[in-house]
Amino acid sequence: MTAIAPRGSLDRTLGELVAERPARARVLERLGIDYCCHGHRSLGEAAVEAGLDPAAVVTELDEVVDASGADVDRLEPVALVAHILDTHHRYLHEELPLLVALAEKVRDVHGSRHPELARVAELVTEIRDDLEPHLAKEEQVLFPAIQEWADGQRSFPFGTLSNPVRMLMLEHDRAGELLEALRAETGGYQAPADGCASYVSLYERLAHLELDTHRHVHLENNVLFPAVTPDGG
DSSP: OOOOOOHHHHHSBHHHHHHHOTTHHHHHHHHTOOOSTTTTSBHHHHHHHTTOOHHHHHHHHHTOOOSOSSOGGGSOHHHHHHHHIIIIIHHHHHHHHHHHHHHHHHHHHHTTTOTHHHHHHHHHHHHHHHHHHHHHHIIIIIHHHHHHHHTTOOOBTTBSTHHHHHHHHHHHHHHHHHHHHHHHHTTTTOOOTTOOHHHHHHHHHHHHHHHHHHHHHHIIIIIIHHHHOTTOO
């Protein structure tokens, strides 16, 4: 018999649950539940869609203990922006060009035996081409505006903060779709037995890209953006 999960837990959104206890993200990642781009879904809805027992998922999430008492998810908006820039934006600026070059190298060497590598290289390039201008919009438009918002400003040349936030969230959805396609094309980032060290390294680094981007998008979609648009603007 399937256990009955507490209704309060099932009704809470994925974004809320991870913001409350960030280590829960590791459990959701392992279960294949998207808590960043689709963090607005309830836990119950997400568990059913993933074909999982909601009660078992609730139990596993409730058992998670964070090692740190001070979570990034609890930072004020300006401090959170600084963390996102120093941690996630810096990583992407450094890693994306290297991943494109590595994906092309592995494709050129192993593509005859593994034709899926052509699509892998295309997807990595698409991810870079989508994320680099996205990062620029945040760094040049939204993040400076958040500093002004924290200083008391509420009206901007583009209207309210909800306008760029809405656009950036749509771009997050697109990045999530590309990462889902990349995971499918790589078989969950599992390099084949005949893969060389570069092949293995590529898949390991792509897996890290996915994890880092999920965390990055979660911090923006579920923590930063709601904090600076509490009334829709």
